[in-house]
Amino acid sequence: MNEARRLLNTLARPLGPAGEAARQLIAADLEALKGTGEAEAVLLAAATQNIHLEPAASQIAVRVLLRHNYREALGTPTPSPAAYRQGFIRYVQNAIREGYLDPRLGDLDLEALATTLRPERDAELPYAGLVALLDRYVVRDLVSGRVLETPQFLFMRVAMGLALAEAEPLAWIPRFYEAISRRRVLPSTPTLFNAGTPHPQLSSCYLWVIEDSLDAILDGLQTFGKLAKYAGGIGASLTKLRAKGAPVRGISGHSSGVIPFLNVYDALIQAVNQGGRRRGTMAAYLEPWHLEVEAFLDLRKNTGDPYLRVRRLNTALFVPDEFMRRVERGEAWYLFDPQVAPDLAETWGRAFDEAYARYIQAAEAGQLPPRSWKKLPARKLYREILAVLQETSHPWLVFKDAGNARSALAAVGMVHSSNLCTEIFLPTSQEEIAVCNLASLNLAAYLQRGRIQWRALAKSAHLAMRMLDNVIDQNLYPDPRAEQSNWNNRPVGLGIMGFSEVFSRLGLAYPDPEAYALTDRITEYVSYHAIQASALLARERGAFPRFPRTTWAQGRLPLDTLEDLERLRGAPVEVSREARLDWDALRPLVQKGMRNSTVMAIAPTASISLIAGTTPSLDPYYANVFSRNNLSGKFLEVNPVLVEALKRAGLWEEVRERIVEERGDLSEIEAIPEPLRRRFPTAYQIPPTAYIEHAARAQKWVDMGVSRNLYLQERSLEAMEAVYLEAWRKGLKSTYYLYVAPRMYAEQSTVRVNKARKRPKWRLEEMAFTPERPEIQDPSEDALCEGCQ
Numbered sequence: 001m002n003e004a005r006r007l008l009n010t011l012a013r014p015l016g017p018a019g020e021a022a023r024q025l026i027a028a029d030l031e032a033l034k035g036t037g038e039a040e041a042v043l044l045a046a047a048t049q050n051i052h053l054e055p056a057a058s059q060i061a062v063r064v065l066l067r068h069n070y071r072e073a074l075g076t077p078t079p080s081p082a083a084y085r086q087g088f089i090r091y092v093q094n095a096i097r098e099g100y101l102d103p104r105l106g107d108l109d110l111e112a113l114a115t116t117l118r119p120e121r122d123a124e125l126p127y128a129g130l131v132a133l134l135d136r137y138v139v140r141d142l143v144s145g146r147v148l149e150t151p152q153f154l155f156m157r158v159a160m161g162l163a164l165a166e167a168e169p170l171a172w173i174p175r176f177y178e179a180i181s182r183r184r185v186l187p188s189t190p191t192l193f194n195a196g197t198p199h200p201q202l203s204s205c206y207l208w209v210i211e212d213s214l215d216a217i218l219d220g221l222q223t224f225g226k227l228a229k230y231a232g233g234i235g236a237s238l239t240k241l242r243a244k245g246a247p248v249r250g251i252s253g254h255s256s257g258v259i260p261f262l263n264v265y266d267a268l269i270q271a272v273n274q275g276g277r278r279r280g281t282m283a284a285y286l287e288p289w290h291l292e293v294e295a296f297l298d299l300r301k302n303t304g305d306p307y308l309r310v311r312r313l314n315t316a317l318f319v320p321d322e323f324m325r326r327v328e329r330g331e332a333w334y335l336f337d338p339q340v341a342p343d344l345a346e347t348w349g350r351a352f353d354e355a356y357a358r359y360i361q362a363a364e365a366g367q368l369p370p371r372s373w374k375k376l377p378a379r380k381l382y383r384e385i386l387a388v389l390q391e392t393s394h395p396w397l398v399f400k401d402a403g404n405a406r407s408a409l410a411a412v413g414m415v416h417s418s419n420l421c422t423e424i425f426l427p428t429s430q431e432e433i434a435v436c437n438l439a440s441l442n443l444a445a446y447l448q449r450g451r452i453q454w455r456a457l458a459k460s461a462h463l464a465m466r467m468l469d470n471v472i473d474q475n476l477y478p479d480p481r482a483e484q485s486n487w488n489n490r491p492v493g494l495g496i497m498g499f500s501e502v503f504s505r506l507g508l509a510y511p512d513p514e515a516y517a518l519t520d521r522i523t524e525y526v527s528y529h530a531i532q533a534s535a536l537l538a539r540e541r542g543a544f545p546r547f548p549r550t551t552w553a554q555g556r557l558p559l560d561t562l563e564d565l566e567r568l569r570g571a572p573v574e575v576s577r578e579a580r581l582d583w584d585a586l587r588p589l590v591q592k593g594m595r596n597s598t599v600m601a602i603a604p605t606a607s608i609s610l611i612a613g614t615t616p617s618l619d620p621y622y623a624n625v626f627s628r629n630n631l632s633g634k635f636l637e638v639n640p641v642l643v644e645a646l647k648r649a650g651l652w653e654e655v656r657e658r659i660v661e662e663r664g665d666l667s668e669i670e671a672i673p674e675p676l677r678r679r680f681p682t683a684y685q686i687p688p689t690a691y692i693e694h695a696a697r698a699q700k701w702v703d704m705g706v707s708r709n710l711y712l713q714e715r716s717l718e719a720m721e722a723v724y725l726e727a728w729r730k731g732l733k734s735t736y737y738l739y740v741a742p743r744m745y746a747e748q749s750t751v752r753v754n755k756a757r758k759r760p761k762w763r764l765e766e767m768a769f770t771p772e773r774p775e776i777q778d779p780s781e782d783a784l785c786e787g788c789q
Contacts, residue, residue: 204419348404
């Protein structure tokens with residue numbers, strides 16, 4: 001206990017200037033804490049409270065947390081590698097017997113698989129990622145709540161579950177496990193939750209369109225409940241529902257409209273908690289010509305009639321090009337009840353424009369009931385949308401014509417909405433619930449000594465596509481309409497995370513032209529290999545049933561569909577068309593067959609990026625100081641790449657408290673060299689045009705969508721108008737959350753603050769700087785990778 005007290009006393013006070021105390025503690029024998037759970041808790045709290053001063057303290061926190069995990073799962077806080085592997089075999093056998101795991105896992109050679117486990121990789125997890133795994137993802141005993149899995153047990157369970165679709169699972173499980181445990185490829189949250197369990201609902205997204213009848217609305221209630229129960233995120237179009245006051249002939253009454261039913265769906269989603277690990281999630285989509293769009297905009301407001309508000313449900317607008325054109329030209333916009341304009345919800349592009357013009361003509365000629373339409377300035381409605389978006393971060397704006405014009409499945413059916421996170425674009429109907437299956441590559445894991453390992457990235461893309469295709473075959477479908485749709489189309493969405501970490505490590509600032517070019521190059525490369533992998537899988541397993549009706553069968557690739565969007569709009573899509581790879585060499589392979597109707601979607605990755613220990617999706621570092629809450633309390637973290645750079649410059653101890661005082665804003669810290677300050681802006685210091693440009697560069701290669709958060713320093717509606725018009729013009733299919741810089745901040749409790757000093761606004765675009773950058777090599781030499789399966 002003397003050693004335990006020494007450890008606690010050392011960490012209970014701020015670490016020394018050089019962090020020597022942290023290094024000594026990391027090397028210390030934590031076995032001194034044996035049997036002292038209370039001491040572990042104090043040590044964990046002390047470690048986390050010092051992470052912002054010495055990030056190495058997070059390694060202590062990881063070790064302490066693993067001790068607790070091992071005590072629960074293995075019966076000892078310090079298992080040997082042999083005991084760890086034997087514990088895995090016991091875990092699988094016992095969990096199958098208790099009904100927690102799929103019995104088929106017991107038919108695999110557990111002894112052989114145990115030898116491939118790498119227990120040391122548990123300690124390589126970032127602290128926040130380890131907390132997320134143990135809090136939400138691991139299998140637990142339902143009675144006692146005891147954790148049954150270690151991190152490596154979880155990764156192996158997922159690999160085993162995904163390989164059950166293989167003819168020779170034991171040939172693929174080690175490869176899947178290696179990619180997942182090294183955090184090079186991470187499946188989506190539902191796959192991590194449920195792979196290898198008796199209820200393997202592995203898909204991330206479900207999309208559906210609700211027809212205009214009470215039976216359909218009530219069917220949606222039951223269907224959404226079942227989908228949410230198994231951790232599926234839901235995107236639903238309600239545009240077809242007639243407006244409030246529309247006649248209902250069957251009962252000689254009038255409709256209550258869309259809003260009350262959204263309130264019912266909101267209550268449902270709040271009630272379904274996905275096994276206690278997270279609450280149900282759903283986004284409701286409406287097109288902006290719907291007569292109730294203004295009431296729809298108010299749904300997320302904190303004031304007003306609670307029966308006309310929703311608290312959990314997300315809202316999004318599915319915006320046709322005609323609306324954006326009328327905003328640009330300052331023209332009128334007409335709202336219609338879908339009961340009198342039913343084909344507007346089932347058309348897009350020129351067909352929509354022509355139908356919309358006919359309804360305007362009929363309305364102005366007095367041929368439609370006065371209560372069924374309304375006229376207002378398009379720009380007025382646009383500003384109302386943006387004002388509410390600024391206030392509530394809803395509704396998200398998703399572009400209907402870009403989503404349909406660039407769909408490989410346009411001949412199969414219409415895209416009526418996107419999904420919960422705005423990156424999925426698949427056709428839906430009353431008979432077909434679209435499903436998508438997601439995983440993401442951790443780009444930062446392929447950066448070594450300042451160079452991207454292109455061939456390793458290609459191999460992981462091929463392996464990830466195989467894993468995703470297996471999800472379709474192993475998935476538990478809560479509704480037969482989802483199963484039929486997934487089998488017919490076999491859509492998957494391979495994404496990428498870690499862009500900003502890679503930019504920072506290569507010496508690039510987020511708004512640099514070189515950063516745009518790198519986003520372009522990386523996304524092109526992953527897209528190329530994802531498409532190639534699906535085509536090669538089709539040779540092995542056969543093409544998806546609807547392949548002959550798709551643009552893939554014509555040899556057309558995602559970049560080609562950009563031309564389709566331009567022809568539709570009669571205007572150029574303002575994005576660079578540079579291509580580095582030999583796409584013509586890929587077309588003949590694609591024309592022979594694709595295993596999957598879609599191959600890429602860049603999801604937000606907010607949760608799995610914590611596990612990977614990198615930045616989410618295309619997003620920048622939100623700040624250079626992060627405040628986190630978990631079971632050990634609230635603590636601060638500093639951007640680890642910034643810390644490394646400051647340590648190399650010998651500045652870390654000098655400036656660390658000032659960084660916390662400034663909430664991660666480096667612009668006022670003169671002790672940090674100007675080139676380094678420019679390299680690490682906060683999210684609000686990046687010009688919004690940079691967010692649009694990165695997304696546009698990625699979107700041209702991505703056959704589905706890119707979930708694009710936006711961050712604005714200013715609250716000006718004029719600035720917002722320009723940003724969203726720019727997103728539309730550049731061919732984005734969607735945007736996601738909007739974050740506006742807060743006007744007030746909570747006072748920092750750990751440092752003194754000069755509250756009288758006015759913080760100046762720092763605009764990165766005004767600061768001309770070109771840092772020294774390492775060579776970013778061209779990946780074209782690795783374009784065709786026949787052996788990457």
